Amino acid sequence: MTEEVAPPAGGAHPEVVRWRLRVAYDGSGFRGFAAQNGHRTVGGALADALSRVTRVEVALTCAGRTDAGVHALDQVVHFDLPAAVGSKLDPAAVMRSLNRQLAPAIVVREAGEVPLTFSARRSATGRRYRYLVVNGPVPDPLMANLAWHVADPLDLRTMSAAADALVGEHDFRAFCRRAPGTTAEEPIFRRVTDARWSLVDGFRGKALVPVVGRLLAFEIEANAFCHQMVRSLVGTLVDVGRGRKRASDITWILRSADRQQASQPAPPGGLTLMAVDYGQGPACSPA
């Protein structure tokens, strides 16, 4: 089944070449991106498939480490290969082989060599996420893994007003799961450039999922995100939409820097990493 694109490298080779992948995945069956021993992860599956193609072990660096159950439509990944191996690989053949091994759960949209100065993580200047909510009395079976079902009526206008308060540079500690080895005293500044709710109309117009209810999308763009930031924000914004919190509470929660003030994070299945920006449009490496 596996296509051998290159023979194994003959001995250790000091020079390396860097490759970049653009990857989409349905996170439902995975324990997140980062490789973890004994768990099925997106990064683990991708690294295994890559080593079957290249015959060398690869270590992946991604733009945004998605949690268990979170999806991606345009995740960006880089890895290094011995020059003797990497420079002989045909990008189209690598992509075909990876997709034969991994699709449709994981799909490689693009593969190719990039300069060593490019880092999927450090070169990224922005990330965009989307969170979907099915708002109606019953869930939608066809959206079960893609959207959070909220039965309570939601006030989209108030949620939009609350989202407006997120734009700008803020200390997002109140909406972050703290990283191991950090203290609650350290501020976590992030610059949000866009945050908006919208009603996904086209969906209904084209009868794509004419479920009882509405499909709502929250889209947010920032220079970077801390752990569980989008899900914590969505959990809190949905509480605003339910009338349990006020739109103006967002500013107050941000200032509190206290995670207890935010709502529970929204479930992971509604979240999708949509795009990564490298200053020259999505997924473009610096020249």
Place this chain on the structure above:
Amino acid sequence: MTEEVAPPAGGAHPEVVRWRLRVAYDGSGFRGFAAQNGHRTVGGALADALSRVTRVEVALTCAGRTDAGVHALDQVVHFDLPAAVGSKLDPAAVMRSLNRQLAPAIVVREAGEVPLTFSARRSATGRRYRYLVVNGPVPDPLMANLAWHVADPLDLRTMSAAADALVGEHDFRAFCRRAPGTTAEEPIFRRVTDARWSLVDGFRGKALVPVVGRLLAFEIEANAFCHQMVRSLVGTLVDVGRGRKRASDITWILRSADRQQASQPAPPGGLTLMAVDYGQGPACSPA
């Protein structure tokens, strides 16, 4: 977990009452609607859940018997209950209990008593199906169970012209899997009232699935459908879009009444039963 809405009926009761459900489901994990011993089917799961609520065995009749892997957003089902049981059930409680048992794979959108003259199958005057195609170089992981991935470029205009030829009353034998006990000589007349391809734009506009490629929807409405009719039509129309057949071939294949002339049926996952018409709008029982 199961809510007991009514006590078991005291002894046999000659009178029955009829109930109707409107049901949505993700067909991916099921061997179709019709109950089959030893297989997980939508109808089997629904009947089991119903008998847990009503404490009587129920036999289901549905508007459109979907095949394995085929979805529904508005399937209509009826069943009869002893009057002593059925007249005491609270529709909202029945719906809650069924959804607690079955959601999100199967979701009951509506439940309630209907006149005995209503038949989910015989009273239906029309059915509408949708078939989704992801057309691009790589599949879309988030649409893997909902759409057929076709990598070849498709000419939407030619496919639309071919679809036009389906409207009207025709013998659809060439596009039907023959029912057991019937012969190839029997014509299978069906009246198609609408058949059209469209580009699902809203999807991309709202960045809902901005996959590499396009999302195409085929929508078809007819008084009734024969077995595998929509999938056979889509398989053939996609071959027209690929340039393997001409748009004018559709009329010729219909006239041939020969299944060998049609293309292979498209895979089941792209197909969804969207609505059933009872002459007074979708899912309305005759008074």
